[in-house]
Amino acid sequence: MTERTLILDCKNKIGEQIKICGWVYTRRDHGKILFLDVIDRSGMMQVVVSAIHLGGVKAHLPGELRPQDVVCITGQVNKRPEHLINKNIPTGEIEILAEDIEVLSKAEELPFDMGGKSLDLQLPTLLDYRSLTLRHPKVKSIFKVQASLLEGFRNAAKAIDCTEIIVPTIAASSTEGGAEVFKVDYYGHKAFLTQSPQLYKQMLVPVLERVFVITKAYRAEPSVTTFHLSEITQMDCEIGFAQFPDLLDLLEKVAAETIKHAENQCKEILNEFAIEPVAFGKIPRLTLREAQELIYKEFGRDVRKEKDLSRQDEVDLCKWAKEKHHSDFVTVTHFPTKAKPFYTKPDPENPEYSLSYDLLFRGVEILSGSQRINDYQQLVESIESRGMSTKDFGMYLQAFKYGMPPEGGFSFGLERVTMHVLELANIREASLFPRDMERVDIRLR
Amino acid sequence: MTERTLILDCKNKIGEQIKICGWVYTRRDHGKILFLDVIDRSGMMQVVVSAIHLGGVKAHLPGELRPQDVVCITGQVNKRPEHLINKNIPTGEIEILAEDIEVLSKAEELPFDMGGKSLDLQLPTLLDYRSLTLRHPKVKSIFKVQASLLEGFRNAAKAIDCTEIIVPTIAASSTEGGAEVFKVDYYGHKAFLTQSPQLYKQMLVPVLERVFVITKAYRAEPSVTTFHLSEITQMDCEIGFAQFPDLLDLLEKVAAETIKHAENQCKEILNEFAIEPVAFGKIPRLTLREAQELIYKEFGRDVRKEKDLSRQDEVDLCKWAKEKHHSDFVTVTHFPTKAKPFYTKPDPENPEYSLSYDLLFRGVEILSGSQRINDYQQLVESIESRGMSTKDFGMYLQAFKYGMPPEGGFSFGLERVTMHVLELANIREASLFPRDMERVDIRLR
Numbered sequence: 001m002t003e004r005t006l007i008l009d010c011k012n013k014i015g016e017q018i019k020i021c022g023w024v025y026t027r028r029d030h031g032k033i034l035f036l037d038v039i040d041r042s043g044m045m046q047v048v049v050s051a052i053h054l055g056g057v058k059a060h061l062p063g064e065l066r067p068q069d070v071v072c073i074t075g076q077v078n079k080r081p082e083h084l085i086n087k088n089i090p091t092g093e094i095e096i097l098a099e100d101i102e103v104l105s106k107a108e109e110l111p112f113d114m115g116g117k118s119l120d121l122q123l124p125t126l127l128d129y130r131s132l133t134l135r136h137p138k139v140k141s142i143f144k145v146q147a148s149l150l151e152g153f154r155n156a157a158k159a160i161d162c163t164e165i166i167v168p169t170i171a172a173s174s175t176e177g178g179a180e181v182f183k184v185d186y187y188g189h190k191a192f193l194t195q196s197p198q199l200y201k202q203m204l205v206p207v208l209e210r211v212f213v214i215t216k217a218y219r220a221e222p223s224v225t226t227f228h229l230s231e232i233t234q235m236d237c238e239i240g241f242a243q244f245p246d247l248l249d250l251l252e253k254v255a256a257e258t259i260k261h262a263e264n265q266c267k268e269i270l271n272e273f274a275i276e277p278v279a280f281g282k283i284p285r286l287t288l289r290e291a292q293e294l295i296y297k298e299f300g301r302d303v304r305k306e307k308d309l310s311r312q313d314e315v316d317l318c319k320w321a322k323e324k325h326h327s328d329f330v331t332v333t334h335f336p337t338k339a340k341p342f343y344t345k346p347d348p349e350n351p352e353y354s355l356s357y358d359l360l361f362r363g364v365e366i367l368s369g370s371q372r373i374n375d376y377q378q379l380v381e382s383i384e385s386r387g388m389s390t391k392d393f394g395m396y397l398q399a400f401k402y403g404m405p406p407e408g409g410f411s412f413g414l415e416r417v418t419m420h421v422l423e424l425a426n427i428r429e430a431s432l433f434p435r436d437m438e439r440v441d442i443r444l445r
Numbered sequence: 446m447t448e449r450t451l452i453l454d455c456k457n458k459i460g461e462q463i464k465i466c467g468w469v470y471t472r473r474d475h476g477k478i479l480f481l482d483v484i485d486r487s488g489m490m491q492v493v494v495s496a497i498h499l500g501g502v503k504a505h506l507p508g509e510l511r512p513q514d515v516v517c518i519t520g521q522v523n524k525r526p527e528h529l530i531n532k533n534i535p536t537g538e539i540e541i542l543a544e545d546i547e548v549l550s551k552a553e554e555l556p557f558d559m560g561g562k563s564l565d566l567q568l569p570t571l572l573d574y575r576s577l578t579l580r581h582p583k584v585k586s587i588f589k590v591q592a593s594l595l596e597g598f599r600n601a602a603k604a605i606d607c608t609e610i611i612v613p614t615i616a617a618s619s620t621e622g623g624a625e626v627f628k629v630d631y632y633g634h635k636a637f638l639t640q641s642p643q644l645y646k647q648m649l650v651p652v653l654e655r656v657f658v659i660t661k662a663y664r665a666e667p668s669v670t671t672f673h674l675s676e677i678t679q680m681d682c683e684i685g686f687a688q689f690p691d692l693l694d695l696l697e698k699v700a701a702e703t704i705k706h707a708e709n710q711c712k713e714i715l716n717e718f719a720i721e722p723v724a725f726g727k728i729p730r731l732t733l734r735e736a737q738e739l740i741y742k743e744f745g746r747d748v749r750k751e752k753d754l755s756r757q758d759e760v761d762l763c764k765w766a767k768e769k770h771h772s773d774f775v776t777v778t779h780f781p782t783k784a785k786p787f788y789t790k791p792d793p794e795n796p797e798y799s800l801s802y803d804l805l806f807r808g809v810e811i812l813s814g815s816q817r818i819n820d821y822q823q824l825v826e827s828i829e830s831r832g833m834s835t836k837d838f839g840m841y842l843q844a845f846k847y848g849m850p851p852e853g854g855f856s857f858g859l860e861r862v863t864m865h866v867l868e869l870a871n872i873r874e875a876s877l878f879p880r881d882m883e884r885v886d887i888r889l890r
Contacts (some may be wrong), residue, residue, distance in 0.1 A: 166877060
């Protein structure tokens, strides 16, 4: 029995007898000859099938083969005729002349055509058939970019000396207040799914000083938009002995390196999605008020009294940063203290504003964070001033009783970053199995 | 203002003026001189403090300093006198003579002594004060090993060409049947926390062929033991176009490399825990029945009619493997089909037994898995034969309708591996914030 050869490795086996295994992607009938595109994890291969070469016993097979059939094909690797070369794929100069075909698993007839360059389906259909639609090369490639973003983030976090931690997702009280929280029946007790790893990563600062975590966060948002999911993946860092300017340096470094890593690893995919190279000029930094002045001056819109950036503000600021600073990123700091969570440190020079920051990328906020309150008494006052009870923060406050250095951190949403790096229309496309109020794999209503 | 120097980097700064920042770990009073051990993320430093060197303004400080105070200390790096050298730590030949001390955050008086080599507390106290007890060097080092196991697993999974995936933890039905499942109120609908990533990773085989995932798994086990948690971290691989012998090769490779990576990276910690080097001889493979025969022959216990291995069986098999094969691992295969989940493939040669496997390590199962049923019809029959409804597996079965190759995979529990690599007495010690039926940070009753 011939050993399996990965499709990509066939490039170096011209003239040799090999066996490939994979899924039939498309079939094109040309009279007595059938062309198959076969996919495995390494790439795509054109296979030429004719009943004559297959011999008598399997002569019926070509007629029965259909997309998504799982096959092993034995044959010779040949150079393609000059006029059939496909320069867009790494195996575009070769093909296999099938001498034997083994069908390992038959596929049902597909409910829609999967052979096009894009999979042009409405979102509900894309998700109703998620096990199938994920197989389309362009859909699948979204998740190769996602895997690369995960790797890039971890590399960047380790490069700034963060240790990886695992934090719980079931908690006894809602982390940041608010109603948008999922309840769990926990052995008859009331518990919640965590809205973020925030409190736990802070508690680890006095343990490991610099930590990173990739974990789930849950938001029971009772609304359907193109940019919210009920279950997301957060990539977080938390850093001890860091003051505000250090934190800005570190967040910009981690964010840029995460995206740069994916860009370097996934060049072909980004081309396929027609994504422009990212501009990595020095990232401009503006306070919210400076940003609003800039928008007034450059774009003629007076938003100087707003408490936050609107989506249009984010778009305009990024446009300005790209043109003036050759940067696809802008950092905006000093949002109003009242609009930020209780652990956010107010600016000592003007406590109405906080030592908080958002990182914008191509018109959208992809990362946010802040310097944190590290003084126990100030933290207790901040919790109480928001009408919350310190009783719900017992283990968290303990960390501040026993010595907490100045510290801060930041947080990315993986699906959101994936969505914006690939310019997808809907965040659901950036999640293998998206969770929202209408769907848990199957539709809920 | 002097820039901060990491403690470990002081080794190369003898005679220089530096500033270190960290936590006071211990204080030892010697009359007019005070010795502090100060910890930061890189190591521990002995600091010599005397009121004279600190000068008038801060002369009161040494008397007030206590463990866990957060300090920045400026002074000169000196060689220690010969008789005070500590060869057990990388900074044992130097010390700092304090000339200025800045207290960034005061700690309350500790509820127990944290200065010993081990933290000898009862488990409830260890967990009631988790934010504090995690700071003890020996407790903290458990989680450095854990981070290293995570990295080792990812490296090993990538080395066999697996792509990282993110799978959901909220599902519409319980993944593997059984009552031990947490219920979530999902926008008024009934949903569950997933018991494992099993079904999702299988659905990804036709997409990416080889995948790995690190994710949460939840088990509502209404029992308190030393080796169960309600929320665990699973490290899983799933591999397409793999037959049973391939799967055995791959699981042994991934498991051994994961542990080898942690062993290489954490030599000092493993010494501290008095852990013997792992024996990486060729891993012996036995079927369950062969293993039982061996136990009968070598250890005189007749367990030949049992359906599973007992804990004593696991201990004996590992003892045998260590002595006869210089291996701390043993692979046991072919457990009874009825004892395994519905997706486990029965051995075609004897369907009473299944193509399943456990990997034992030093007397305990740390990994398990199987070749899976990849035929749609056989899978439907297996689900129905166990009294479950195919309606609950809609999206999962879809993946098998459209072409699924022979495939299989395996799964580690991160906390369990951490526990056994470090020979901890209780799995709760291997989780930063363990979840069980009695505790969610605070005690539930």
